[in-house]
Amino acid sequence: MFKSLAVPEFLAKIDQIKCIKCKRCIQNCGWSVYAWGGDKVLIDTFKCVKCLRCYHYCPEEAITIEDNPVKYRSNANWGFYNIRNIKRQAETGGIPLTGMGSDMPYPVLFDSLLIDACQVTNPSIDPLREPMELRTYLGKKPAKLEFENGPDGKPKLKTKMPPQIKLEAPFIFAPMSYGSISLNAQKTIAIAAKELGIVMNTGEGGLHEDIYPYRSNIIVQVASGRFGVNPDYLNAGVAVEIKIGQGAKPGIGGHLPGEKIPLDIAKTRMIPVGTDAISPAPQHDIYSIEDLRQLIFAIKEATNYTKPVSVKIAAVHNVAAIASGIVRAGADIVYIDGFRGGTGAAPSIIRDHLGIPIEHALAAVDERLRQEGIRNEASIIAAGGIRSCADAAKAIALGADAVALATSALITMGCTVCGKCYTGNCSWGITTQRPELTVRLDPEVYAERLINLIHAWSHELKEILGALGVNAIESLRGSRERLRGIGLDSQTLDILGVKPVGR
Amino acid sequence: MSHNFHKDISGCGLAGIINKDGKRISGSSISKSLCLMNDRGNGLGAGYAAYGIYPEYKELYAFHIMYDEPACQRDTEEYLKKNYRIEKKEPMPTAPVESITISPMIWRYFVKPLSEKAERDAADLRDDDFVVRTVMKINSEIGGAYVFSSGKNMGAFKGVGMPGEIARFFRIEEYEGYIWTGHTRFPTNTPGWWGGAHPFTLLDWSIVHNGEISSYGINKRYLEMYGYKLTLLTDTEVVTYLFDLLVRKHGLDVLTACTALASPFWKNIDDLQEDEKNAMTALRMVYASALMNGPFSILFGHSKGLVGFNDRIKLRPLVAATKGKTVYMASEESAIREICPSPEKIWAPRAGEPVIAELEG
Amino acid sequence: MQVIDAKGIYYRDLNQKVREAVAKGEKEVLLKNVNGQYYIGDGLNGESTITIEGVPGNDLAAFMDGPTLIVKDNAQDNISNTMNSGKVIIHGNAGDVLGYGMRGGKLHIRGNVGYRVGIHMKGYKKQAPVIIAGGKAGDFFGEYMAGGILILLNLDGEKDSRPTVGDYAGTGMHGGVIFIRGEVDKKLCGAEVGITDPDEEDIKLLKEHLTDYCKDFNLNIDEIMKGSFKKLTPASLRPYGNLYAY
Numbered sequence A: 001m002f003k004s005l006a007v008p009e010f011l012a013k014i015d016q017i018k019c020i021k022c023k024r025c026i027q028n029c030g031w032s033v034y035a036w037g038g039d040k041v042l043i044d045t046f047k048c049v050k051c052l053r054c055y056h057y058c059p060e061e062a063i064t065i066e067d068n069p070v071k072y073r074s075n076a077n078w079g080f081y082n083i084r085n086i087k088r089q090a091e092t093g094g095i096p097l098t099g100m101g102s103d104m105p106y107p108v109l110f111d112s113l114l115i116d117a118c119q120v121t122n123p124s125i126d127p128l129r130e131p132m133e134l135r136t137y138l139g140k141k142p143a144k145l146e147f148e149n150g151p152d153g154k155p156k157l158k159t160k161m162p163p164q165i166k167l168e169a170p171f172i173f174a175p176m177s178y179g180s181i182s183l184n185a186q187k188t189i190a191i192a193a194k195e196l197g198i199v200m201n202t203g204e205g206g207l208h209e210d211i212y213p214y215r216s217n218i219i220v221q222v223a224s225g226r227f228g229v230n231p232d233y234l235n236a237g238v239a240v241e242i243k244i245g246q247g248a249k250p251g252i253g254g255h256l257p258g259e260k261i262p263l264d265i266a267k268t269r270m271i272p273v274g275t276d277a278i279s280p281a282p283q284h285d286i287y288s289i290e291d292l293r294q295l296i297f298a299i300k301e302a303t304n305y306t307k308p309v310s311v312k313i314a315a316v317h318n319v320a321a322i323a324s325g326i327v328r329a330g331a332d333i334v335y336i337d338g339f340r341g342g343t344g345a346a347p348s349i350i351r352d353h354l355g356i357p358i359e360h361a362l363a364a365v366d367e368r369l370r371q372e373g374i375r376n377e378a379s380i381i382a383a384g385g386i387r388s389c390a391d392a393a394k395a396i397a398l399g400a401d402a403v404a405l406a407t408s409a410l411i412t413m414g415c416t417v418c419g420k421c422y423t424g425n426c427s428w429g430i431t432t433q434r435p436e437l438t439v440r441l442d443p444e445v446y447a448e449r450l451i452n453l454i455h456a457w458s459h460e461l462k463e464i465l466g467a468l469g470v471n472a473i474e475s476l477r478g479s480r481e482r483l484r485g486i487g488l489d490s491q492t493l494d495i496l497g498v499k500p501v502g503r
Numbered sequence B: 001m002s003h004n005f006h007k008d009i010s011g012c013g014l015a016g017i018i019n020k021d022g023k024r025i026s027g028s029s030i031s032k033s034l035c036l037m038n039d040r041g042n043g044l045g046a047g048y049a050a051y052g053i054y055p056e057y058k059e060l061y062a063f064h065i066m067y068d069e070p071a072c073q074r075d076t077e078e079y080l081k082k083n084y085r086i087e088k089k090e091p092m093p094t095a096p097v098e099s100i101t102i103s104p105m106i107w108r109y110f111v112k113p114l115s116e117k118a119e120r121d122a123a124d125l126r127d128d129d130f131v132v133r134t135v136m137k138i139n140s141e142i143g144g145a146y147v148f149s150s151g152k153n154m155g156a157f158k159g160v161g162m163p164g165e166i167a168r169f170f171r172i173e174e175y176e177g178y179i180w181t182g183h184t185r186f187p188t189n190t191p192g193w194w195g196g197a198h199p200f201t202l203l204d205w206s207i208v209h210n211g212e213i214s215s216y217g218i219n220k221r222y223l224e225m226y227g228y229k230l231t232l233l234t235d236t237e238v239v240t241y242l243f244d245l246l247v248r249k250h251g252l253d254v255l256t257a258c259t260a261l262a263s264p265f266w267k268n269i270d271d272l273q274e275d276e277k278n279a280m281t282a283l284r285m286v287y288a289s290a291l292m293n294g295p296f297s298i299l300f301g302h303s304k305g306l307v308g309f310n311d312r313i314k315l316r317p318l319v320a321a322t323k324g325k326t327v328y329m330a331s332e333e334s335a336i337r338e339i340c341p342s343p344e345k346i347w348a349p350r351a352g353e354p355v356i357a358e359l360e361g
Numbered sequence C: 001m002q003v004i005d006a007k008g009i010y011y012r013d014l015n016q017k018v019r020e021a022v023a024k025g026e027k028e029v030l031l032k033n034v035n036g037q038y039y040i041g042d043g044l045n046g047e048s049t050i051t052i053e054g055v056p057g058n059d060l061a062a063f064m065d066g067p068t069l070i071v072k073d074n075a076q077d078n079i080s081n082t083m084n085s086g087k088v089i090i091h092g093n094a095g096d097v098l099g100y101g102m103r104g105g106k107l108h109i110r111g112n113v114g115y116r117v118g119i120h121m122k123g124y125k126k127q128a129p130v131i132i133a134g135g136k137a138g139d140f141f142g143e144y145m146a147g148g149i150l151i152l153l154n155l156d157g158e159k160d161s162r163p164t165v166g167d168y169a170g171t172g173m174h175g176g177v178i179f180i181r182g183e184v185d186k187k188l189c190g191a192e193v194g195i196t197d198p199d200e201e202d203i204k205l206l207k208e209h210l211t212d213y214c215k216d217f218n219l220n221i222d223e224i225m226k227g228s229f230k231k232l233t234p235a236s237l238r239p240y241g242n243l244y245a246y
């Protein structure tokens, strides 16, 4: 009898000559691919997800993980995953789940955008020797300022400034709840955010007491499940975010099954141990834009107008109009999550087919807010598929005030984007709550790597600014004149508001 | 399509003079000063702005308009007649200059907006706003017509040629002003268009500018959000409108506006006393998209004064000098010495630190 | 001595005359009524001394290799650009970007200097370029400095509230040495710079160069040496070793 007609994706192989039978692979694999057979390691390759934990921990380099050559007969129309998903659905009658961002080969417009550089008419600036500023403030800005003369004759601000989030670089860590990721992963991010002078976001899972010390670098999230939300929580961080949707699963709620709700998560989410943590698809107090306004101001009241309120939405077709409504409803920050954004768990049907990419969404929103003369009323955070500093720089040039990173942050902790987060077995201790796996992630150690990443991206961003001949990030922000599209049709160029290369 | 434009790039030399006591002097000095820097230009553009030159019409807006052909003039005047009382209309007095073989038709008008006209009723506009709207309308909608000066008791004179040639062409030695600015230009493309020369003006604002604003893209989009139409695609246009927005519409004083446009670095702001720090932090936050980044030095003239300033890391030169009630500013010290051989004080302003000279009394 | 009246003469004609005089073997040339002419002394070699009355234009002594230029008044930007040897003496103030890539010779300025002075000066073999300014300096003093000696004296004391040296002093410095008379605020120095007190050797070196400087301007060396100096040197020859990934 066969195990499954869904052919395994990967073949895990051990070179028996090299193997010293130390059994580290058995301990390390979160998916139980390996077992001890008395005289050698046995392999159940059906379970392998190619997370490569075993490969890195094998002292003898005895392990190889190959793409299974016995896929199906190649067929340009019926791809491997089409066939495999049908087999899986035939076997289970269920919806195939996925984790991480979509891996479908949709065009990535970031890869079709090129950045300008200075030659002769304006000088490039040396970012290593001359000042180069990345500091960014997120929040509502008045259209103009009024000053009066202070007692010392120096100008004194008369206009009252709305609250702002101060970032030392235009990067933030995207919301990932305790529950979807481990507490150690959250701590790693919190340590890094504090050290870097940027912010992280609790996600919708409440705020664990271990994260409290980092509160001046935290945005707390309020989602449809309202987990862990009370007045203390609202006031705990530097800002509050209302989550409407997520790029990977627009229009879809969340479901953390009861078996994944141990005591600690239950406490943080303020729900009983073992009950399902369900985030309804919509916020049931928001069926329309005026309801959003009501919630925004309920939060502003609860926080005495001291915290910017952010609204996070998935990028969908009508995103520009939606964003405009959000700004008019009083949000200080609009967080737009493109459809390539990551997730702990989402039905592949949703993740791979709903929503629009961040590039188009961001360009449309920024332009719309400008046309309506309200771009200053809110900052824009772009998220969902920022893979490199180049993507970040292009997003900023398209109009983002800051970009949010999730997957790239997890990659610094060992994640290989295997996409199996929803199983709760992450061997790297990131998207799992199994204590034997989460202990692997030492926050102090991994925070260092995450800090390195942001430092490296900051250096890269400064190099780009220098080549552009500017020394402050605000001179790149929204400066689409410094972008050109390569191989894009004129309609896409128009949506992006950029000229084609050569013009 | 607002993104699909070709930006104009140029390098340059500039000079400015103000008599703080309001004493009016002929345009020959500024021309002499500018001619010394001929090598900073390439003959593809030069120009002057002067304040105090039309005392007999000082309550009226003086429009200087260039036309490519009579039809443009007809359309423009039709529009003007509907909306303005035209007190006087005449061809711009010019003199033949051998090297200037082609020039547009240039006319000037002294006008006053008609308050009761429909165009105006729609929006409750003040005279200045209405004039701005007129300028934008003619420049963007009437092809071949271009308003290059629209202030009161001031005017711009500019075209394609070396500074000396343009001065002779417009007979600027016959005008007397208390503020003069001048510019010689080195465009890297060859538009050969008279309107592209500096100064760029709007109402009483006039800008001459040297360098390249690398943040042009976002400065332009920022201004567009406030309804400015950037038809010329030059940095100078951007600078003029930024001043118009910050000073005229937002009511910032000139020093604060300059500080917003060439702001101090965060490292220096963080070191300030609390009140000033808050003020500067807010200024940078709110006017982030107005920050002019990249190499520039600028002379900004208005009816009450002259301001010179340069970029935040001083990538373009600027020298200032004083003698008696007169303040001089130029790209090079020698350009000042040419008309003021022994100034009382001569100095190079620091990066982003404006030199503000205002009329007395 | 040959006297040339530069009044109203275009720089090309003026510099042609200067080149001809020097080619003839003229040891002393006096340029009267100079104002704004570019490139005086540009690419010139030999031993002549050229005295300039008035304010010379930009790129004075660019690529110069040997002669001495004496400017009686102020001078403008880009002096001693990539100069190889010789001497430039300026009795007034001077502008921005002085001694860019200067490989040898001396630039003595009595007054203040502008931004980016001594930028990317370099020593090569036995050559060590020297710039000495008697007043204060703007920002980016000694930027990217790779060799040679920069000395800033602030002789005229606190005429204004500005510090002796501007912000970002020695930023990107990876060779050479800067001496500044008076105190130096660490906050105004580039990250790559170390500040120390000069040792005996340094004082000897300073005295040697300053003696020559004092001769040019008729100043008292002992007075100047009474002030204390700070020495700025690069903290590392490779300040950016950690910047790049493997």
Ligand code: SF4
Residues within 6 Å of the ligand: A014, A018, A019, A020, A021, A022, A023, A024, A025, A026, A041, A057, A058, A059, A060, A061, A062, A063
């Ligand atoms: S980790 Fe490597 S060496 Fe150890 S048992 Fe597994 S395959 Fe063998």
Ligand code: SF4
Residues within 6 Å of the ligand: A051, A099, A100, A410, A414, A415, A416, A417, A418, A419, A420, A421, A422, A425, A426, A427, A428, A430, A431
């Ligand atoms: S977090 Fe873990 S399970 Fe999820 S993609 Fe990364 S390695 Fe795989």
